[in-house]
Amino acid sequence: DQQVKQNSPSLSVQEGRISILNCDYTNSMFDYFLWYKKYPAEGPTFLISISSIKDKNEDGRFTVFLNKSAKHLSLHIVPSQPGDSAVYFCAARAMEYGNKLVFGAGTILRVKS
Amino acid sequence: DSGVTQTPKHLITATGQRVTLRCSPRSGDLSVYWYQQSLDQGLQFLIQYYNGEERAKGNILERFSAQQFPDLHSELNLSSLELGDSALYFCASSRLAGGAGAYEQYFGPGTRLTVT
Numbered sequence: 001d002q003q004v005k006q007n008s009p010s011l012s013v014q015e016g017r018i019s020i021l022n023c024d025y026t027n028s029m030f031d032y033f034l035w036y037k038k039y040p041a042e043g044p045t046f047l048i049s050i051s052s053i054k055d056k057n058e059d060g061r062f063t064v065f066l067n068k069s070a071k072h073l074s075l076h077i078v079p080s081q082p083g084d085s086a087v088y089f090c091a092a093r094a095m096e097y098g099n100k101l102v103f104g105a106g107t108i109l110r111v112k113s
Numbered sequence: 114d115s116g117v118t119q120t121p122k123h124l125i126t127a128t129g130q131r132v133t134l135r136c137s138p139r140s141g142d143l144s145v146y147w148y149q150q151s152l153d154q155g156l157q158f159l160i161q162y163y164n165g166e167e168r169a170k171g172n173i174l175e176r177f178s179a180q181q182f183p184d185l186h187s188e189l190n191l192s193s194l195e196l197g198d199s200a201l202y203f204c205a206s207s208r209l210a211g212g213a214g215a216y217e218q219y220f221g222p223g224t225r226l227t228v229t
Contacts, residue, residue, distance in 0.1 A: 004155075032216045043115060043203055043220030044156070089155060098169040099144065099210055101218060103155035 003027045004092050006104035015113045019077040023090030023104055026071065030092040034101065035064060035075045038087045047088075048075070080111045116140065117221035119204050125227045131192040134224045138185055138206030144168070145187040146218060147179055150201040162187055163210035194228045201225050 005024045013019045021035075031052045036044035050057040050064045050073070057064050063076045077084055087108050091101040116139035126132055138145050144163045148156040158171035162181035173179075176194075181187040191198060205218035 006155075034216065036220075041222070043117070043119075043205075043222045045115065046217050046219060049216060091156075093216060098161065099207065099216065099218075100146065100158045100161060100169050100171060101156075102158070103148075105155040 002105075003030075004090055004102050004104040006088075006090055006107045008107050009105075010108040010110070012110045012112060013080045015082055015111055016079045019075075019080040019084065019109055019111065021075040021077075021088050021090075021107050021109065023073050023075075024071060025073075025092055027092070027094060027102075028071070029094040029096055030102075031095055032093045033064070033066060033073050034091045034093075035062075036089040036091060036103075037084075038089060038106070044089055077109075080109075082111050082113045085109055085111045115219040115221065117204060117206050117219050119202075119221035119224050121224060122222065123225050123227075125229065126194060127229055128194055128196060130194050130228075131190065132194065132226065134189040134191070134202050134204075134226075136187045136189070136204030136206075136221060138187070138204075139219055142206035142208055142219070143185065144207045144210045145181055145185070146205040146207075147173075147187070147189050148203045148205065150203065150223075151197075152200075156203060159189070161210070168210050191226070196228050199226055199228045 034049040035047040038044045090104040147159040159173040161169040205220045
């Protein structure tokens with residue numbers, strides 16, 4: 001049972017434009033959501049997070065939006081840069097499960113210069 | 114550099130063998146997590162330790178076991194290896210086991226295990 005889904009395996013965006021990565025979840029008990037970025041041959045790097053009591057969190061070029069009623073979150077990167085090309089993982093946690101994270105399958109972002 | 118170290122980086126072994134993967138958490142982090150990433154899959158949570166004690170268990174096979182030592186480093190033991198165990202194994206650490214401020218986990222570079 002895939003509780004966190006990233007339906008787009010890949011996304012290609014022009015440098016300077018907005019990148020929007022999407023994530024859907026099914027478990028209404030999730031109370032915290034995170035985005036990780038992963039380059040080849042490296043471990044995932046924490047990018048940004050959002051609590052379920054908020055609907056938006058911004059950090060520089062990265063903004064995460066949460067729509068609880070739709071069980072949907074998205075990561076916006078503005079402006080996109082070639083160095084943003086990586087695999088992006090959405091992750092969620094539910095307090096009842098402790099601090100374990102449930103990850104989506106990832107979306108490959110390619111930013112073309 | 115996340116501050117989490119994992120050894121070895123690569124491991125090639127035969128079916129039926131046993132291997133040990135090692136992880137050192139970030140300085141000050143008490144909680145260690147192990148994840149498995151198979152080909153084209155997301156990361157699957159295996160097990161969590163907090164200050165030496167098992168805290169949470171995920172889809173970890175009975176052939177796999179882990180422990181966290183007094184110096185907080187952790188080892189993941191994989192035995193009776195099968196071809197399907199070939200994957201990337203990541204270790205992550207965080208300050209706490211749960212509650213406020215514990216959510217961000219910092220990942221090591223991973224160990225790539227190939228079973229032939």
